[in-house]
Amino acid sequence: MKAVIYEKKGTVRLVEKPMPKIQEPRDVIVKVMRASICSSDLHIRNGGVPRAKEGVVLGHEFAGEIVETGSGVKKFSVGDRVAVNVESFCGECFFCRRGYVNNCVEGGWELGCRIDGGQAEYVRVPTADMSCTRIPESISYEQALFVGDVLATGYWAAGIGEIQPADVVLVLGAGPTGLTTMMSARLFGPAVIVAADVNDARLALAKERGLCDSTINPMKEDVIEAVRALTDGRGADVVFEVAGAKNTFELAWKAARPNAVVVVVALYEAAQSLPLHQMYGKNLTFKTGGVDASKCAEIMRLIEAGRLDTSLIITHRAPLNDIMQGYDIFANQRDGCIKWVVTPLEADRPILAEQF
Numbered sequence: 001m002k003a004v005i006y007e008k009k010g011t012v013r014l015v016e017k018p019m020p021k022i023q024e025p026r027d028v029i030v031k032v033m034r035a036s037i038c039s040s041d042l043h044i045r046n047g048g049v050p051r052a053k054e055g056v057v058l059g060h061e062f063a064g065e066i067v068e069t070g071s072g073v074k075k076f077s078v079g080d081r082v083a084v085n086v087e088s089f090c091g092e093c094f095f096c097r098r099g100y101v102n103n104c105v106e107g108g109w110e111l112g113c114r115i116d117g118g119q120a121e122y123v124r125v126p127t128a129d130m131s132c133t134r135i136p137e138s139i140s141y142e143q144a145l146f147v148g149d150v151l152a153t154g155y156w157a158a159g160i161g162e163i164q165p166a167d168v169v170l171v172l173g174a175g176p177t178g179l180t181t182m183m184s185a186r187l188f189g190p191a192v193i194v195a196a197d198v199n200d201a202r203l204a205l206a207k208e209r210g211l212c213d214s215t216i217n218p219m220k221e222d223v224i225e226a227v228r229a230l231t232d233g234r235g236a237d238v239v240f241e242v243a244g245a246k247n248t249f250e251l252a253w254k255a256a257r258p259n260a261v262v263v264v265v266a267l268y269e270a271a272q273s274l275p276l277h278q279m280y281g282k283n284l285t286f287k288t289g290g291v292d293a294s295k296c297a298e299i300m301r302l303i304e305a306g307r308l309d310t311s312l313i314i315t316h317r318a319p320l321n322d323i324m325q326g327y328d329i330f331a332n333q334r335d336g337c338i339k340w341v342v343t344p345l346e347a348d349r350p351i352l353a354e355q356f
Contacts, residue, residue, distance in 0.1 A: 017116075020122055030132075082134055096130075101130075158187065168236050169185050170252075258281070324354060
């Protein structure tokens with residue numbers, strides 16, 4: 001089968017790989033019907049994820065059909081359509097029982113990082129009863145595609161942000177995760193959501209689709225002053241740092257009012273400075289980390305009810321044959337790309353490129 005591997009720092013490659021096999025009783029084999037390219041895949045390619053293994057098949061955001069089950073799988077059968085969680089987790093350890101599945105003693109972020117992921121024709125999914133979410137008949141693969149990662153991340157971030165109904169919320173970054181953070185924050189009823197990004201088209205999309213109420217381009221306007229103007233000089237009640245750019249962590253805590261919550265969603269490739277002497281007395285609460293994607297069934301119900309809709313972030317789609325072109329376009333934000341969706345390999349179509 002064809003699959004995308006992290007070959008070495010700076011290179012991903014489309015290669016021929018053996019079909020995956022059941023290794024443990026709790027495994028399933030999934031035929032991948034939709035996958036995507038994620039910014040975390042770029043972080044791996046750039047060498048920014050030390051735990052990632054060279055040679056691993058990339059891809060941790062995908063949905064498909066179960067074609068084989070291990071003897072220990074109880075919740076799923078061959079033919080079931082599922083969205084796969086970015087995290088593999090047992091559901092029974094100390095961390096899982098508390099919802100902290102990112103730190104499961106058996107797993108965490110494994111797929112597409114330490115074990116073969118979903119940018120392939122088929123994939124082995126461990127701890128399937130916990131790591132898969134059934135897709136209802138009324139929901140398409142594309143509607144369910146982001147349940148296990150980028151939407152789970154936005155929903156998790158909004159949930160830990162302690163948003164109150166009258167709050168002014170600032171979201172730094174209007175890429176895929178920023179947009180899903182905004183749509184998830186809406187569910188908690190803040191008074192105002194402010195989006196900040198250097199990409200005017202993404203800001204316009206967020207406002208047009210009702211994900212935010214106000215937009216700021218830091219290249220044209222001072223973010224801190226703009227937020228203070230909306231809050232009688234206080235600063236934002238909740239800040240979500242989703243951009244992960246050079247100075248956005250500093251911007252996040254400076255734009256927050258005293259006693260605010262700052263949620264760091266971004267994955268940084270370089271160390272960040274935490275100048276406690278400068279923020280002393282602001283009494284900020286910082287919440288950070290990889291997503292605890294333990295509420296995928298809840299998210300799926302919200303999609304089914306029409307409360308969450310990620311179709312706006314899908315700007316491009318093409319078969320696995322074209323995925324290297326997809327990496328190039330997604331990484332460089334060409335052609336207005338927000339999310340590149342990967343459809344199944346087309347046998348009669350040529351491979352455009354084999355590496356990026």
